[in-house]
Amino acid sequence: MSMVIDGKSGFFIKNYYVNRHGIMHYFGVKKNSYAGSIIERVYDYFCMGAKSVFVEYIRYYRREFDSYNDFLLRKHNFFVKEISDINKYLLFYKNLSLTEECGITNLLDDEEFNNIIIKFLGGKYIEN
Amino acid sequence: MNSDVTQSTIQTATNVIDYIGSVQTVWEVVSVLLLAGLLVWIVLTFRKRINNITQKQINLFMTEGKYIPQLYIEVSSAMEYLRFFTHGKKWKKRIVNSYNLTFKGYDGKKIVEILKPKSKTRLSMYQRIDKIRNTMINISSELESVKNHKTHTYEEIGDASFALRSLTYGRLYSLNQCILLCDLIKAKNLIVVGSAGNGKTNLLCRLSQMLIDSKIPCLLVNAKEINTNCTDYIKNQLPLGKCLRNHSDLFLRLMNFVLKVRRRSLFIIIDAINENDREIFVESIGRLLDDFSNFSCIQIILSCRSEYFDSRYMQYFKDCKSRPYKLRLDEISYNDRAKEKLLSVYSEYYNVHTVLPLYVKEKLLCSLLLMRIFFEINEGQGKNNLELRNAEIYKMYIDMVSSKASGLDLYDIMNKISKLMVESFSFDNVKITDLYLSSRDLDCFRNCLDNNLIISRKLVKGNGITERNYEVIYFVFDELRDFCLSRYLLVNSEENDDNSYKFALDFIDKLFKEKLSPLEGILKYTYYYLKKELNDSICELLLKKYGFSDARNFYNCRNYLSHKRLFNNMGLSLIFADFYDVRPFELDYITKYIIGNPAAFWKIFRIHLQNELTLNNPSIELVFDILLTNHSYDDIYKIISFFFDDKHKPYLYLSIDEARKIDHLCSALDKIKEQNGDLSFELKQFMLLISAIEPDEFLLEEYQDLALNNDVFNALKSRVNLSEICDKLDDLKTKLSTKSTDNKKLIEILKFLKNRGGS
Numbered sequence: 001m002s003m004v005i006d007g008k009s010g011f012f013i014k015n016y017y018v019n020r021h022g023i024m025h026y027f028g029v030k031k032n033s034y035a036g037s038i039i040e041r042v043y044d045y046f047c048m049g050a051k052s053v054f055v056e057y058i059r060y061y062r063r064e065f066d067s068y069n070d071f072l073l074r075k076h077n078f079f080v081k082e083i084s085d086i087n088k089y090l091l092f093y094k095n096l097s098l099t100e101e102c103g104i105t106n107l108l109d110d111e112e113f114n115n116i117i118i119k120f121l122g123g124k125y126i127e128n
Numbered sequence: 129m130n131s132d133v134t135q136s137t138i139q140t141a142t143n144v145i146d147y148i149g150s151v152q153t154v155w156e157v158v159s160v161l162l163l164a165g166l167l168v169w170i171v172l173t174f175r176k177r178i179n180n181i182t183q184k185q186i187n188l189f190m191t192e193g194k195y196i197p198q199l200y201i202e203v204s205s206a207m208e209y210l211r212f213f214t215h216g217k218k219w220k221k222r223i224v225n226s227y228n229l230t231f232k233g234y235d236g237k238k239i240v241e242i243l244k245p246k247s248k249t250r251l252s253m254y255q256r257i258d259k260i261r262n263t264m265i266n267i268s269s270e271l272e273s274v275k276n277h278k279t280h281t282y283e284e285i286g287d288a289s290f291a292l293r294s295l296t297y298g299r300l301y302s303l304n305q306c307i308l309l310c311d312l313i314k315a316k317n318l319i320v321v322g323s324a325g326n327g328k329t330n331l332l333c334r335l336s337q338m339l340i341d342s343k344i345p346c347l348l349v350n351a352k353e354i355n356t357n358c359t360d361y362i363k364n365q366l367p368l369g370k371c372l373r374n375h376s377d378l379f380l381r382l383m384n385f386v387l388k389v390r391r392r393s394l395f396i397i398i399d400a401i402n403e404n405d406r407e408i409f410v411e412s413i414g415r416l417l418d419d420f421s422n423f424s425c426i427q428i429i430l431s432c433r434s435e436y437f438d439s440r441y442m443q444y445f446k447d448c449k450s451r452p453y454k455l456r457l458d459e460i461s462y463n464d465r466a467k468e469k470l471l472s473v474y475s476e477y478y479n480v481h482t483v484l485p486l487y488v489k490e491k492l493l494c495s496l497l498l499m500r501i502f503f504e505i506n507e508g509q510g511k512n513n514l515e516l517r518n519a520e521i522y523k524m525y526i527d528m529v530s531s532k533a534s535g536l537d538l539y540d541i542m543n544k545i546s547k548l549m550v551e552s553f554s555f556d557n558v559k560i561t562d563l564y565l566s567s568r569d570l571d572c573f574r575n576c577l578d579n580n581l582i583i584s585r586k587l588v589k590g591n592g593i594t595e596r597n598y599e600v601i602y603f604v605f606d607e608l609r610d611f612c613l614s615r616y617l618l619v620n621s622e623e624n625d626d627n628s629y630k631f632a633l634d635f636i637d638k639l640f641k642e643k644l645s646p647l648e649g650i651l652k653y654t655y656y657y658l659k660k661e662l663n664d665s666i667c668e669l670l671l672k673k674y675g676f677s678d679a680r681n682f683y684n685c686r687n688y689l690s691h692k693r694l695f696n697n698m699g700l701s702l703i704f705a706d707f708y709d710v711r712p713f714e715l716d717y718i719t720k721y722i723i724g725n726p727a728a729f730w731k732i733f734r735i736h737l738q739n740e741l742t743l744n745n746p747s748i749e750l751v752f753d754i755l756l757t758n759h760s761y762d763d764i765y766k767i768i769s770f771f772f773d774d775k776h777k778p779y780l781y782l783s784i785d786e787a788r789k790i791d792h793l794c795s796a797l798d799k800i801k802e803q804n805g806d807l808s809f810e811l812k813q814f815m816l817l818i819s820a821i822e823p824d825e826f827l828l829e830e831y832q833d834l835a836l837n838n839d840v841f842n843a844l845k846s847r848v849n850l851s852e853i854c855d856k857l858d859d860l861k862t863k864l865s866t867k868s869t870d871n872k873k874l875i876e877i878l879k880f881l882k883n884r885g886g887s
Contacts, residue, residue, distance in 0.1 A: 060219070
């Protein structure tokens with residue numbers, strides 16, 4: 001399940017194919033082509049610099065929060081139902097408000113393209 | 129001063145060494161060892177003991193209701209900023225990683241290629257924080273100059289300048305965030321500034337709890353309790369024991385050293401410095417920061433209301449050598465999801481498990497204060513007892529606050545403030561001296577002001593040669609102010625046996641002529657009260673006079689208490705303020721209004737449809753009354769067809785994927801069916817009505833079948849008086865009832881004809 005919360009925080013499940021080569025292969029584009037550059041930018045928008053939520057918890061927040069679940073509920077404001085649906089240990093996160101838009105969000109206004117991206121990132125788009 | 133302390137430290141150390149050197153007997157050896165052991169024990173257990181003191185203070189706040197841990201939600205990034213401040217250089221790596229990401233990836237490389245920045249685009253986490261900050265500032269200024277067309281213009285680099293400029297915006301925002309975090313890490317002391325009800329105490333308590341859990345020493349103090357010199361008070365609070373009390377400086381030096389080795393800090397947190405007016409406190413709070421500036425591992429966090437900070441405390445900190453870094457809570461934006469979470473947490477904590485009507489939920493999400501008041505008032509109430517009306521909520525809240533303000537008649541004081549505002553025709557604030565309170569009442573009142581969110585106080589400076597400070601009091605939130613003013617006007621009229629409420633109405637008229645902002649609120653609460661008192665004649669007069677006016681445009685949003693508007697028309701807002709009852713004259717008003725504004729009808733329908741979903745009142749019945757009363761067929765057709773006027777949308781290129789209004793309606797109806805099992809009887813009638821009037825709308829085909837449901841059909845027909853609509857309903861029923869020809873019989877006929885034709 002991938003979620004964009006408030007248009008700011010982007011969460012996704014990092015499967016084995018969620019990487020730069022994987023997205024190129026998924027869309028069937030070549031690396032140094034124009035289409036390849038667009039897809040690369042889309043990947044950069046969602047995934048470049050994304051951090052593992054679990055690793056962040058272990059490194060910086062484990063003393064403050066009793067458990068990983070508690071951390072997701074109280075720091076990232078997940079609801080209990082949402083946590084039960086996902087493989088939370090593979091959850092990655094990126095603050096999209098700090099990310100360069102560069103027309104990517106305009107591209108994502110196209111419903112079909114948006115659905116394909118969400119499918120690549122592992123699931124259902126939920127915008128709060 | 130540093131050298132003096134160093135000198136004294138060296139002197140004391142020399143004395144200790146000399147004493148140890150002069151030890152001769154076994155008892156002296158034992159006593160020296162014991163003293164040394166005691167000192168080590170005090171140092172090693174210092175964190176636990178000081179955190180125990182902090183925990184007791186947190187428990188005290190919890191008892192007073194100022195901090196409820198279960199209700200704490202991170203609504204903004206304020207807590208994250210405080211984490212960066214407290215963790216300091218340990219979290220430097222996160223900032224460096226964030227910076228390094230700025231010039232990575234496809235677009236990052238393009239920027240570096242075109243911009244050729246003078247500063248480094250990649251930093252090492254082992255660099256000093258000052259250097260990191262300077263690099264960020266330099267890069268930021270380079271990007272700023274690109275953004276402002278000062279460098280890398282079109283003339284210099286051609287078309288690439290457009291791409292470069294568009295790439296700078298997000299990066300500048302990201303860099304500013306990194307610079308802010310660097311400032312927080314570098315800062316020695318911090319002051320959290322926010323307006324009333326912003327959650328400063330909550331935040332500091334949460335921070336203290338976090339520090340205790342992270343095994344970092346912290347001391348939380350309520351500024352109100354400081355009755356001596358701040359530095360002396362803090363030193364007295366430290367768990368040193370009597371023997372070390374006189375050598376607190378020395379001990380703090382030793383602790384500083386130990387903390388430095390362990391790469392930690394001791395945090396002294398002083399909450400609400402604005403609540404302490406004692407001269408000794410006000411004069412020494414600035415010096416406190418300077419006194420502790422000698423200890424590199426002791427950091428101070430303060431909190432203050434913004435109303436006091438600018439006028440008073442900023443002056444004291446201006447003279448400090450180690451000025452605190454100001455963190456304004458008002459400037460941090462609130463997270464929408466967090467507000468939703470807060471709503472669910474409040475529901476859980478205050479045991480309000482009823483599904484709220486959506487219009488109520490929208491109102492609550494706009495204002496965290498209103499949300500808090502709503503749940504406090506409705507604690508433990510079931511669906512039928514829930515108070516949803518603003519006026520009642522505010523009244524109950526004021527009652528609750530008044531009952532807590534011991535020795536003081538808060539209602540009387542609010543009345544006085546309202547009277548002064550009405551007489552002076554000025555609604556921002558009134559001088560505290562104009563209340564003519566006795567000194568005992570004034571002290572009681574000042575105490576009360578710091579603990580409630582209805583009225584507050586601040587210092588105001590005069591100008592020029594008449595410059596002087598004077599204290600004023602004001603209503604914290606405009607809505608509460610308007611509520612209190614309405615109350616005063618109505619009570620005044622009633623006390624003077626004025627049945628026509630002339631005083632109140634004349635005042636409203638004056639506000640309208642002067643186009644002043646309290647008009648909307650006063651009108652709303654006055655109308656609500658008079659309607660409740662069944663004073664239909666005055667309500668009708670108000671509706672006639674102000675219903676179509678532009679009174680809503682006078683509103684000047686001074687404070688963020690809920691100002692979500694359901695309707696653009698003033699009259700509709702007055703009528704639907706309580707959503708419980710629509711009088712005949714109000715029905716007349718609505719029916720006349722919606723002829724010229726069909727959109728308003730559909731807005732009313734949407735609200736009632738939402739009530740169907742949440743099984744709240746009022747139901748769709750009212751919508752029928754509005755649509756069918758005093759309207760000709762042409763009027764009804766105009767209102768209904770407005771909803772379907774976007775038929776062409778799917779055929780327009782730009783709106784090809786946009787949903788029509790009927791799409792949204794159908795999905796809402798599906799949701800109701802999924803949740804409730806079926807649509808309500810009235811809703812079915814309504815859908816049948818619009819299907820009959822718009823028979824060509826293919827999305828309503830499933831609802832056209834309702835014509836075959838005799839109960840629904842007959843009930844609708846008995847409701848509708850217009851022959852044109854009855855005819856349409858009959859036509860629809862006939863169309864659906866007409867039996868289609870049996871296929872088998874058709875085949876037989878064809879065979880017969882074929883055989884006859886063949887022979």
